[in-house]
Amino acid sequence: MRRILLSASLALMATSLIGCAALRPQPKTLNISQERLMQLISGQFPFNSKMLDVLDVGVSSPKISFDAANNRINTSLDLNVVGSGIVGLLTKREYKGGIDLSYGLRFEPSDNSVRMTDVKLNKLKVDGAPELMERPISRLGVALAQKLLSDYPLYKVSAQDMEAAKGWGYKPGAFKIGATGLAITLDPIEKK
Numbered sequence: 001m002r003r004i005l006l007s008a009s010l011a012l013m014a015t016s017l018i019g020c021a022a023l024r025p026q027p028k029t030l031n032i033s034q035e036r037l038m039q040l041i042s043g044q045f046p047f048n049s050k051m052l053d054v055l056d057v058g059v060s061s062p063k064i065s066f067d068a069a070n071n072r073i074n075t076s077l078d079l080n081v082v083g084s085g086i087v088g089l090l091t092k093r094e095y096k097g098g099i100d101l102s103y104g105l106r107f108e109p110s111d112n113s114v115r116m117t118d119v120k121l122n123k124l125k126v127d128g129a130p131e132l133m134e135r136p137i138s139r140l141g142v143a144l145a146q147k148l149l150s151d152y153p154l155y156k157v158s159a160q161d162m163e164a165a166k167g168w169g170y171k172p173g174a175f176k177i178g179a180t181g182l183a184i185t186l187d188p189i190e191k192k
Contacts, residue, residue, distance in 0.1 A: 025169055025188040032182045038064055040155045041075070049148055055136055056082045059099070059148075071177045072102045074122075081126050097126035101149065105175040105182070112162050113153040114175075 032040075046060035058080035065074045079097045100123040103116040157172070165171060165186065173185035 027173065027188065028170060028186045030184045030186060032184065034064065034066065034181050037073075037182055038062075044152075044154055045077070066177050066179060066181075067102060068177050068179045070102075071175075072104055072118075073177060073182075074100065074102045076100045079124075079126060081129070095126045095129050097124070097129075099124050103149070105154070105177075107172040107175070108151075108153070109171075111153070112157040112159070114155040114157070116149055116152045116154060119149045119152075 041062050041064060045062055046058055048056065048058045050056055059077050060080075061078040063076045066072075067074055077099050079099055081095045081097065082093075099121070101119055101121050103119045106115055106117045107113075108115050166189065169189050170186040171189050173187035176183040176185070
């Protein structure tokens, strides 16, 4: 009788272990506060660029807010615009203004970066710009949003952090913008 109970107990334990091994790990969520996300984004600014071969543009001082309903981040930035090339010969003045845009986020596995996606320009303003610069500035808005910021890397995950995630059996997944922060889903890595 003892032998039958021992055999039955071992069979039950083996079945339980097989069942546990068959359970697939569940996705996990990593939450990043608005303050921390602001620190990460601020680390990418200021940056400068030549636009349309007639304007030197400096972008700085990001401020963010969340649009949870549309899963987007709204960002306002300060602009400094100075004419270059022919426009620069006509005016040496620096113009200040701002740009407001919104975007989603995605993970790029080729370089372990978090990138802006689907960038939309909401507003572009440059105070006191002369008529000569109005057209380049209006063209600048679309070019800035699409050329400079589309797929722009906001953060690069370190190789050490990526190895740790892989060691735990996870990889970065979807990004979800909430009212107070960002939630990143960590998806289980498929076993081969």
